[in-house]
Amino acid sequence: MIFDLSKTNSIANTFVAEMRDETIQKDSMRFRRNLERLGEFFAYEISKSLTYTEIETQTPLGIAKSKVLKQQPVLATILRAGLPMQQGLLNVFDKADCAFITAYRKTKKSGDFIIQMEHISAPDLEGKTVILADPMLATGLSMVLCAKELINRYKIEKLHIVAAIASTEGVKHVRANLPKANLWLGAIDEEMTSKSYIVPGLGDAGDLAFGVKA
Numbered sequence: 380m381i382f383d384l385s386k387t388n389s390i391a392n393t394f395v396a397e398m399r400d401e402t403i404q405k406d407s408m409r410f411r412r413n414l415e416r417l418g419e420f421f422a423y424e425i426s427k428s429l430t431y432t433e434i435e436t437q438t439p440l441g442i443a444k445s446k447v448l449k450q451q452p453v454l455a456t457i458l459r460a461g462l463p464m465q466q467g468l469l470n471v472f473d474k475a476d477c478a479f480i481t482a483y484r485k486t487k488k489s490g491d492f493i494i495q496m497e498h499i500s501a502p503d504l505e506g507k508t509v510i511l512a513d514p515m516l517a518t519g520l521s522m523v524l525c526a527k528e529l530i531n532r533y534k535i536e537k538l539h540i541v542a543a544i545a546s547t548e549g550v551k552h553v554r555a556n557l558p559k560a561n562l563w564l565g566a567i568d569e570e571m572t573s574k575s576y577i578v579p580g581l582g583d584a585g586d587l588a589f590g591v592k593a
């Protein structure tokens with residue numbers, strides 16, 4: 380399943396437009412906050428697909444029946460650019476546990492890059508719904524490598540992948556390698572540069588959120 384936010388009019392598309400805008404994105408606090416707001420929005424959308432259980436709540440005046448989330452998902456992210464979106468997801472799934480994966484593009488002398496995954500810090504994901512967030516799905520190599528590592532380590536019940544901007548190639552790569560995962564995307568862009576940056580994209584999400592990496 381692919382959910383493409385840009386296909387439906389909503390205020391969330393304004394967050395994506397602000398993140399892309401070369402002037403507005405210079406305000407790193409606003410950039411992070413827009414990623415966070417997008418995380419909140421996707422949390423709400425994903426919540427519609429989760430399982431609920433009926434409870435009775437004692438109000439001051441009587442008993443109310445409500446349907447509440449049966450089990451919190453685990454919120455995973457890829458450092459560092461994924462942190463603000465994960466925070467947005469956590470604002471909504473406010474009792475969720477979190478997982479952190481350290482992975483980055485390591486550029487070789489030739490200009491090619493490999494994805495260097497160094498560390499995973501996660502709770503037990505056995506039988507859990509996992510939401511894995513990273514703002515940029517460019518080649519999709521980081522996402523697939525990290526998701527596969529989680530899947531190999533734990534018997535995950537369901538995987539949701541969240542990205543602010545994806546490339547067509549990245550979506551294809553994820554669909555081919557993680558066919559059971561649901562994809563929640565802010566927008567899908569057609570092109571990439573020779574260095575695999577999404578076009579028009581927004582630039583380097585990690586640098587915009589946290590400063591240019593030396």
Ligand SMILES: O=P(O)(O)OC[C@H]1O[C@H](OP(=O)(O)OP(=O)(O)O)[C@H](O)[C@@H]1O
Binds near residue numbers: 519
């Ligand atoms: O789909 P891919 O081609 O693998 O590229 C996407 C990855 O690149 C960015 O991270 P980056 O490696 O720049 O690290 P950062 O989060 O520290 O900026 C982004 O946040 C993804 O993790």
Ligand SMILES: O=c1cc[nH]c(=O)[nH]1
Binds near residue numbers: 460515581582584585
């Ligand atoms: O376009 C891209 C590709 C990878 N990482 C980013 O931050 N942006």
Ligand SMILES: [Mg+2]
Binds near residue numbers: 484
């Ligand atoms: Mg990264």
